[in-house]
Amino acid sequence: MEDCVFCKIIDGSIPSNKVYEDDKMVAFHDLNPQAPVHIIMIPKLHVKSADEINETNSEYIAHIFSKVGEIAKSLGLENGYRIVNNCGPDAGQTVFHIHFHLLGGELSGKMG
Ligand code: 5GP
Ligand code: ZN
Numbered sequence: 824m825e826d827c828v829f830c831k832i833i834d835g836s837i838p839s840n841k842v843y844e845d846d847k848m849v850a851f852h853d854l855n856p857q858a859p860v861h862i863i864m865i866p867k868l869h870v871k872s873a874d875e876i877n878e879t880n881s882e883y884i885a886h887i888f889s890k891v892g893e894i895a896k897s898l899g900l901e902n903g904y905r906i907v908n909n910c911g912p913d914a915g916q917t918v919f920h921i922h923f924h925l926l927g928g929e930l931s932g933k934m935g
Pocket of ligand 1: 839840851854855856908918919
């Protein structure tokens, strides 16, 4: 997708501070962190949002969740973390390439 920031991070035309990468996903530090540790996890497939997950693309989403424990451990998040997905404008989604926020360190409040 030509105008997608996260597709550009995948192809390397926009730099990012990566913490994990394989053939199906990339995880990198958020540009504007909202927590002491704030990682963005994305599939290497342009799916717009959680609303567009289907039988064909869901293996990419499942793959992210199969790696999240390993990624969290590599970042020292032994004491826990939060996984957040914003789906659509009302939820505050600003980049329309599905992504999961991995938030760690001391988090304020139970949600949000
Ligand atoms: P959303 O609001 O769509 O759930 O989250 C998008 C996130 O992507 C935001 O937290 C924002 O800071 C992050 N972001 C947007 N553009 C870039 C970028 O070019 N590089 C990085 N590392 N993060 C970005
Ligand atoms: Zn994309």
